[in-house]
Amino acid sequence: xxxxxxxxxxxxxxxxxxxxxxxxxxxxxxxxxxxxxxxxxxxxxxxxxxxxxxxxxxxxxxxxxxxxxxxxxxxxxxxxxxxxxxxxxxxxxxxxxxxxxxxxxxxxxxxxx
Amino acid sequence: xxxxxxxxxxxxxxxxxxxxxxxxxxxxxxxxxxxxxxxxxxxxxxxxxxxxxxxxxxxxxxxxxxxxxxxxxxxxxxxxxxxxxxxxxxxxxxxxxxxxxxxxxxxxxxxxxx
Numbered sequence: 085x086x087x088x089x090x091x092x093x094x095x096x097x098x099x100x101x102x103x104x105x106x107x108x109x110x111x112x113x114x115x116x117x118x119x120x121x122x123x124x125x126x127x128x129x130x131x132x133x134x135x136x137x138x139x140x141x142x143x144x145x146x147x148x149x150x151x152x153x154x155x156x157x158x159x160x161x162x163x164x165x166x167x168x169x170x171x172x173x174x175x176x177x178x179x180x181x182x183x184x185x186x187x188x189x190x191x192x193x194x195x196x197x
Numbered sequence: 198x199x200x201x202x203x204x205x206x207x208x209x210x211x212x213x214x215x216x217x218x219x220x221x222x223x224x225x226x227x228x229x230x231x232x233x234x235x236x237x238x239x240x241x242x243x244x245x246x247x248x249x250x251x252x253x254x255x256x257x258x259x260x261x262x263x264x265x266x267x268x269x270x271x272x273x274x275x276x277x278x279x280x281x282x283x284x285x286x287x288x289x290x291x292x293x294x295x296x297x298x299x300x301x302x303x304x305x306x307x308x309x310x311x
Contacts, residue, residue: 115296116296116297118299125304126304126305127199127201127287127289127302127303127304127305128240128287128302129199129301129302130299130300130301133299135297173240177296178296179296180296182245182252182253182294182296183228183230183245183252183253183291183294183295183296183298183300184242184245184253184255185230185232185240185242185300186242187239187240187241187242188239189239190239190240
């Protein structure tokens with residue numbers, strides 16, 4: 085059972101374009117929503133994260149939009165660059181003292197020149 | 198470089214064997230996590246330790262076990278290996294192990310079971 089659904093599976097965007105990746109969740113106990121970026125041969129690295137009490141968070145070219153009622157959140161990469169080519173994972177963590185990251189299935193982004 | 202180290206980088210073994218993966222967390226981090234990444238299952242949380250104690254358990258098979266030692270390094274033991282255990286195994290660490298603490302991932306150990 086996939087608790088966090090992510091789409092699309094792959095994405096090709098031209099340099100300077102906007103990349104959009106979407107995620108949806110079912111478990112209302114989820115309380116923290118990070119996005120991870122993974123380059124080939126490397127471990128995932130935290131990109132940006134949001135709590136459900138805000139609807140949007142922006143850090144540089146990266147923005148998370150969060151819709152609590154729809155249980156959906158998305159990552160927008162503005163002015164996409166070839167260096168952004170990587171696999172992106174959305175994730176969710178329930179509130180509490182444990183920290184069980186539940187990942188989406190990943191989106192492979194390719195930014196072309 | 199995240200500051201999390203994992204050894205070995207690659208491991209090739211046969212079905213039925215047992216292996217141990219090692220992880221050293223970032224300096225000062227008290228919590229260690231183990232994840233498995235495979236093509237069919239994606240990235241899955243296995244287990245979390247905080248200061249030597251198990252804190253959370255995910256989809257970890259009974260053939261797998263882990264522990265965190267007093268110096269805070271951790272080991273993941275995989276036994277009676279099957280072909281399906283071939284995957285990338287990541288260790289991550291965080292300061293307090295709470296939900297909002299950033300998890301820093303190591304470079305992973307690639308396990309191949311033949």
